Amino acid sequence: MSAPSKEKLSRNRDYRLLWSGQVVSEAGFSTATIAFPLLVLAITGSAAQSGLVLGAIAIAQLVAGLPAGALVDRWSRKRIMLGCEAVQALGAASLVLALWWGVAGLAQLVVVAVLMGLCRALFEPAEEASLPRLVSTEQVPSAVALNAARTSAGQLSGTALGGFLFALGRFVPFVFDVVAHVVAFVSLVFVRLPARPEPAAERPPAHLGREIxxxxxxxxxxxxxxxxxxxxxxxxxxxxxxxxxxxxxxxxxxxxxxxxxxxxxxxxxxxxxxxxxxxxxxxxxxxxxxxxxxxxxxxxxxxxxxxxxxxxxxxxxxxxxxxxxxxxxxxxxxxxxxxxxxxxxxxxxxxxxxxxxxxxxxxxxxxxxxxxxxxxxxxxxxxxxxxxxxxxxxxxxxxxxxxxxxxxxxxxxxxxxxx
The missing domain is CATH 1.20.1250.20 (MFS general substrate transporter like domains)
Structure with a gap:
């Protein structure tokens, strides 16, 4: 098993790839989150339905949180992160196509929002659990702090960008979201995440409820x-x-x-x-x-x-x-x-x-x-x-x-x- 790098965090190739990809992914997610209520208002004119779509992201993330944490301990964490980026890119792409063809509806928006929430519920504990295997013990505090800065920066930039891109066209924020998740997916592909300890990797799956x-x-x-x-x-x-x-x-x-x-x-x-x-x-x-x-x-x-x-x-x-x-x-x-x-x-x-x-x-x-x-x-x-x-x-x-x-x-x- 390869050990986490002990060189400076700024020179840790794998952490740099993960961090830079997620900066873009966070910006894409925040851009889509701001664009969602604007899109629902444009399609339905209902503020209540706007809240429903945004609420679907948070509710899905909360409901899936505990099972997601157990699955992160059971499955390959890198594959989970790759899958989450791929699903979010496909969900945003489906909205781009539906808006381009003029067939986007509330049901599709809710489904995509739920997928986003589920992916967040899986990705966040998978990335966090991977940090001590990606960086040395001494680097963990810096990695935790830089991840927090990354999240705040992504939210700020995405919030500012979402309204501007929506003004250019209803589908434009979601095109940006697709590109953001594709970039994050490609970055993750090249991240070398050390293997987990053998006992954890070979442990037979238990009942999900018992694991939770x-x-x-x-x-x-x-x-x-x-x-x-x-x-x-x-x-x-x-x-x-x-x-x-x-x-x-x-x-x-x-x-x-x-x-x-x-x-x-x-x-x-x-x-x-x-x-x-x-x-x-x-x-x-x-x-x-x-x-x-x-x-x-x-x-x-x-x-x-x-x-x-x-x-x-x-x-x-x-x-x-x-x-x-x-x-x-x-x-x-x-x-x-x-x-x-x-x-x-x-x-x-x-x-x-x-x-x-x-x-x-x-x-x-x-x-x-x-x-x-x-x-x-x-x-x-x-x-x-x-x-x-x-x-x-x-x-x-x-x-x-x-x-x-x-x-x-x-x-x-x-x-x-x-x-």
Whole structure:
């Protein structure tokens, strides 16, 4: 079995191929996601049906998340990733042809959206589980952070590009999506992913439900994995609620729509900058101090929105908050990936994807409820207070205080396997 390269990550040919292909794939996916509601509105004139198509992507990804994680641990991960890129390219191509012939309908749009969600549910845990076999242990934090930056960059570029391409023609965004997934497929073909350990590769398939339960049980029984997962999920839930509250508050204060758009863009830009800085911070600050520092930073920054009435200043505040989060996420994800046995990494990704997706879906609903129930400032402070509670609980967590550095993980993981 070939070992992951120990050269600089920037010189790791296989990781470069995977990363560059997925930058394009992410942009294509985001472009199609923006174009979908515009296309449904153009065809049906119904905002509700627009929401149905977009919702189909998220629902399919959530429903398939746990089974997908188990299948990632059972099947060849490279073949899964190749298959997902191929299916997404074919789905987008079918829309291009239907639009060209004037026969595109709501049913086809829903089917393609479901396929996109299913492919995301499979691809994300497959790629994440493959990272420790593609790069050395020391490179995992940088790879995790660069993947986060890649996702944010793809979303920003795709969001900006989707509306522009749709204005050129209804089918144009989906042509771009086809090309993006073809490029990603070709890049993946040339990625040399080392073989998995023989016991995992030769293990006979069990009942899918038992495999899912095994993954859930493992995640829950590992204190550090469980605690970091719960903290991240709760924090994401309340931050998603906070984001919606701030957008509504800005609108009610008369902030122009253009400034609100800049606010959202600055949030994405802050996330990219934070992801690029995360490996540097991860190397120089202990895991516990880094996680707690990020949480306390968010606790201090979130209430300031009560006093900020300018859209651009609010954008700077958003950028500062988004800059902090990737450092904690890099530390948490690195630990979870390296500590989890290879044969369970897909299921770990499936569990985290589903719980994170639920938090992302429920957060805006909670934010909307708070806006309807409370005055503006009280809604902001409620979200900030919830984040502060999570921060305090995390600060006094004995489990997190013993969080190991990456250098200590290999020995700890070896001892866990021996026992």
């Amino acid at each position: 339960a095994e993954g859930l049980r493992w995640v829950w029984q590992q204190p550090r994995v469980r605690v970091t997962a719960v903290c991240a999920i709760v924090l994401n839930l309340f931050f998603a609620a906070y984001y919606l509250v701030i957008i509504v508050l800005a609108n009610e204060r008369g902030v122009p729509a253009g400034e609100i758009g800049v606010m959202a863009a600055m949030l994405g830009a802050g996330g990219i900058a934070g992801a690029l800085a995360a490996p540097y911070l991860h190397r120089r600050i202990s895991p516990y101090a880094l996680i707690i520092g990020v949480f306390w930073g968010l606790t201090v920054l979130t209430p300031l929105a009560v006093f900020v009435h300018d859209g651009y200043l609010m954008g700077l505040l958003f950028a500062a908050m988004a800059f902090l989060a990737p450092a904690a996420n890099t530390t948490i994800n690195t630990y979870q990936l390296l500590y989890t046995p290879d044969e369970l990494r897909g299921r770990l990704g499936g569990v985290m994807g589903v719980t994170g997706g639920l938090a992302a879906a429920l957060g805006p609903a909670l934010g909307g409820w708070l806006v309807d129930l409370l005055p503006d400032s009280a809604a902001v402070l409620s979200c900030a207070g919830a984040i502060a509670v999570v921060t305090v609980l995390t600060t006094f967590s004995r489990t997190l205080r013993g969080f190991p550095a990456v250098a200590d993980l290999e020995e700890e993981t070896h001892n866990t396997k021996e026992s």
